[in-house]
Amino acid sequence: MTSIDPSLLLSNKPSTKNTGSSNLGKDEFLKILMTQLQNQDPLNPMEDKEFIAQMAQFSTLEQTTNMASMLEKFINIQTQGDSIIKYSEMIGKRIEWKNSNEETGTGVVKSVKKGDTGFELEIENGSFISVDNIIKVSNADS
Known part of the structure; x- marks a missing residue:
């Protein structure tokens, strides 16, 4: 009877490691x-x-x-969560806002800009409102 040399068995072979990208x-x-x-x-x-x-x-x-x-x-x-294109859809829309002092206001959006603290909407009177303070958006003619 012939016996198999145990060193030839796969389980006794040392594992080889790939050192490089397989791609x-x-x-x-x-x-x-x-x-x-x-x-x-x-x-x-x-x-x-x-x-x-x-x-x-x-x-x-x-x-x-x-x-x-x-x-x-x-x-x-x-x-991406916020982008200027996302907020540009608000140009020409009427917005209502409430700031941290609970002051409210309305106005029609004239432009959008990215400020140091995030995106801001310029309304027709020239003031800027943070998008975080907006509570309502509607058509300007309604």
């Missing part, structure tokens, strides 16, 4: 492709079809990377 990025892909081109056999060069296929893979990888980057930027813009 192949566009820079690494291009380096591999250039190395492959530089070290190819001059008597048996790479087929045109193979080269075109690899370039198409590289182009696809680059476009996918660009699309992922743009999508990430788009998501960041969409998920």
Whole structure:
């Protein structure tokens, strides 16, 4: 009967650790492709079809990377809590506000600005109201 050497069993093998990224990025892909081109056999060069296929893979990888980057930027813009565009919809609207001293007022929004403490709305008399103090928004003609 033949016995199996225990050193050949997978459970007895030391574990290996990967020291690098397991993701192949566009820079690494291009380096591999250039190395492959530089070290190819001059008597048996790479087929045109193979080269075109690899370039198409590289182009696809680059476009996918660009699309992922743009999508990430788009998501960041969409998920930001406060933006001047969000408050620009209030221009021309009538607002009512109440400040920390319980003083109230109304006015039509003329412009929006980002101040040191947050966004502020300028009303027709030239004063600025913090968006945190707004209690009602309505059409200016109502």
